[in-house]
Amino acid sequence: MTTSLDPVPAQVEQGPAIALVRLIPLGPVDDLSCQVVAANLQALMDLAADILPPFPVLPDAFMEARRQYDAVQLINALARAFPGPTLGLGLIGSDIATPILTYVLGESQLGGRMAVVSTYRLTDAGGRRKLERLVKVSLHEMAHVLGLGHCWQPQCLMRSPRNVAQLDELPMAFCDTCQYEIARRVRNLVREIRSTPDRH
Amino acid sequence: MTPSGLATLVVDDEEAIRESLAAWLIKDGYRVETADSGESAVERLADHLFDIYLVDIKMPGMDGLELLSRIKVRQPDALIIVITAHGTVQTAVDAMKRGANDYICKPFDPEELSLIMERLAATKALRDENVALREQLMDRLDVSLEGIVAQSRAMQNIFATIEEVAPAMTPVLIQGETGVGKELVARALHQDSERSAGPFVALNCGAQSESLLESELFGHERGAFTGALRARRGRLEMASGGTLFLDEIGDISPKMQVSLLRVLEEKRFQRLGGSQWIDTDFRLVSATHRDLVHLIRQGRFREDFFYRINVIRIEIPPLRDRLEDVAPLADHFLERYSRETGKRILGLTQRALGILTAYHWPGNVRELRNVMERAVVLARGQMIGAEELGFLDASGEPCRLGPMSLREMEIAHIQAALDTCGWNVSRAARQLGVDRATLTRKLKRYRLQRP
Structure with missing residues (x-):
């Protein structure tokens, strides 16, 4: 049923498609993973993505004592390297953490521009399951970048998974309310990017 | 079940820890403020209180334990998590003895942090629900009775x-x-x-x-x-x-x-x-x-x-803008609580009514109801007088009555009644419980004139 609250795809409403997200492999990440994430960003969030060539991982972001990369530093480095209104999603094969948490699957700037997702803890399952997990974490973090917080609907991708097992239980979909909010914010993003003379 | 929207203060001297923790909590729906020292947190407490405090134990200047004690004095029911580094678990135990609700070693396991926050939020939700249910019960009594x-x-x-x-x-x-x-x-x-x-x-x-x-x-x-x-x-x-x-x-x-x-x-x-x-x-x-x-x-x-x-x-x-409702409301609650307590109370003295109409009523009708309940419980005679309302002055809320002579008080009270009735002398007289002629005489005697 169509209602006044149903979202209109932003790109349909506002002209020819433009890339809203740069997908940035940080070091070696397989092509298939990048392509599947890009396809799902487009399909579920109406976020058209460009896959960029691999970007070198910032050595300063490596926390020697913890043998992990600092996700916050990675995000800050990406934001410096890729200015402009277009969003960015870094994919990395190494383990990442924040100063306060022992590990994270992904990290993002709430209502900002950048996110980073690690495949490191998602790989205990085989091909399809691993890709599903990667897509779920990527969509979740990009929704944070659009400004959405966690959701308490049991069947929503914005529910905060406490571990990988809970991540597996989440559907590959947002609840109606989050989907509506995503559509609204993507529309605003399209407007912002189109009105920026030098988008990139 | 994790509640959100709770006001949370993160206190840590390390910026990276403070900001990283705040970012995590904001995504989970908490309203977060940060402070970089115990002293700065105490200053913040002067303005407003928080539902949950996350406090680092080891900070230069005022440490986490001292801050914990200060928070507990100001807000005994505060929910506090202390943050420790590995190897300082004994300090965390001391903190628990001083009233902290939980402790967590940094860096945190994400699952552990989620569980602790969920537990505290559930405790807060239960407490709030309890208060809300009590209030609802009282409000329902109001409507179902009269x-x-x-x-x-x-x-x-x-x-x-x-x-x-x-x-x-x-x-x-x-x-x-x-x-x-x-x-x-x-x-x-x-x-x-x-x-x-x-x-x-x-x-x-x-x-x-x-x-x-x-x-x-x-x-x-x-x-x-x-x-x-x-x-x-x-x-x-x-x-x-x-x-x-x-x-x-x-x-x-x-x-x-x-x-x-x-x-x-x-x-x-x-x-x-x-x-x-x-x-x-x-x-x-x-x-x-x-x-x-x-x-x-x-x-x-x-x-x-x-x-x-x-x-x-x-x-x-608000009640302070319709003071003519104070007297009938006070009578209504007086009658109800007299009936409930079995005390035979006939009414309020003029002085008591003067105190009630001069009061600012920040808590409005609900506060008046609570005041009347307390006054009925305290009442020794058949009338509620100024003595039974003594606690109103001590409440710290603004009260327009200071030390006054009887004459000054009468003038102030007549003035207040006339102001609330828009200088309609007959209505003001009714509210004051005297006839129009008496009030007119007093207006002349005290040279009170319409503004």
């Missing part, structure tokens, strides 16, 4: 509006300070409507966490979340055919506003974890003490939702 007591012109106008709009299905927004009787007006709207035979379902949105509120409103299917052992109907479902009263609507999150907007548009919804659409047909009456237009400007309240709920607006003035 209805609304008021003489002021402002309230008479509100009664006229209620009569006019009650029969329609139009959503109504009631605005007014805490304790003015918003739920009573909502009940009156329901009673006078064609849906009076249907249910009146009330929910205080301010006392609920987002997750609890969602479950209360929409209901849930069995197994929708941990603890959902059986399916449960939500208030949206229960209110079908009647009136849904959402108090403190200004406190709900923008996300919940979208969910409710959809229900109001589509007149159907799904339970949490359910896939079946449930039709519902209720009249929405909402209330708030907040300035919603201001919240819209701050981006905390959705404009489209505001226009949907604000079709008819009823504004209830």
Whole structure:
């Protein structure tokens, strides 16, 4: 049923498609993973993505004592390297953490521009399951970048998974309310990017 | 179940830790502020209190243990988590003995942090629900016994509006300070409507966490979340055919506003974890003490939702702006509490009534009710006098009466009565319990003139 609250795809409403997200492999990440994430960003969030060539991982972001990369530093480095209104999603094969948490699957700037997702803890399952997990974490973090917080609907991708097992239980979909909010914010993003003379 | 919207203060001298923890909590829906030292946290406490405190034990200057003690003095029911480094567990144990609710070693395991926050939020939700239920019980006693007591012109106008709009299905927004009787007006709207035979379902949105509120409103299917052992109907479902009263609507999150907007548009919804659409047909009456237009400007309240709920607006003035209602309300509560306590109390002395009408009533009718209950309990004779109201001065709330002579007090009291009655001498005389001629004589004697 169509209602006044149903979202209109932003790109349909506002002209020819433009890339809203740069997908940035940080070091070696397989092509298939990048392509599947890009396809799902487009399909579920109406976020058209460009896959960029691999970007070198910032050595300063490596926390020697913890043998992990600092996700916050990675995000800050990406934001410096890729200015402009277009969003960015870094994919990395190494383990990442924040100063306060022992590990994270992904990290993002709430209502900002950048996110980073690690495949490191998602790989205990085989091909399809691993890709599903990667897509779920990527969509979740990009929704944070659009400004959405966690959701308490049991069947929503914005529910905060406490571990990988809970991540597996989440559907590959947002609840109606989050989907509506995503559509609204993507529309605003399209407007912002189109009105920026030098988008990139 | 993790509640959100709780005010949280993170205190840590390391910026990376502070900001990283704040970012994590904000994504989970907590309202977060940060402080870089114990001293700065104490300064913050002077302005306002928080629901949850996350405090690093080891900080230069005032350490976490000292800060913990200071918080507990200012706010005995504060929920506090202390943050320790590995190897300082003994200090954490000391903190627990001093009243901390939990401790966590940094860096945290994400799952552990989630569990601790969920536990604290659940404790807070239970406490708030308890308070809200007690208040609701008291408010219900009010309406089921006697209805609304008021003489002021402002309230008479509100009664006229209620009569006019009650029969329609139009959503109504009631605005007014805490304790003015918003739920009573909502009940009156329901009673006078064609849906009076249907249910009146009330929910205080301010006392609920987002997750609890969602479950209360929409209901849930069995197994929708941990603890959902059986399916449960939500208030949206229960209110079908009647009136849904959402108090403190200004406190709900923008996300919940979208969910409710959809229900109001589509007149159907799904339970949490359910896939079946449930039709519902209720009249929405909402209330708030907040300035919603201001919240819209701050981006905390959705404009489209505001226009949907604000079709008819009823504004209830605070009690201090309708002091002529104080006397009848005081008599009403006096009669009720005399009956309940079995004490034979005939009324209030003029001095007591003077104190009541001179008081500022920050807590409005609810505060007056509590004051009268206390006065009846304290009363030794058959009249409530100034002695029984002595605690009002000590409450720290502004009271217009200082040390005055009897003559000064009489002048101030007459002046106040005339001001509230718009200098209608007959009405003021009635309120003061004297005839018009007596009041006119006093006006001459004290040379009081219409401004």
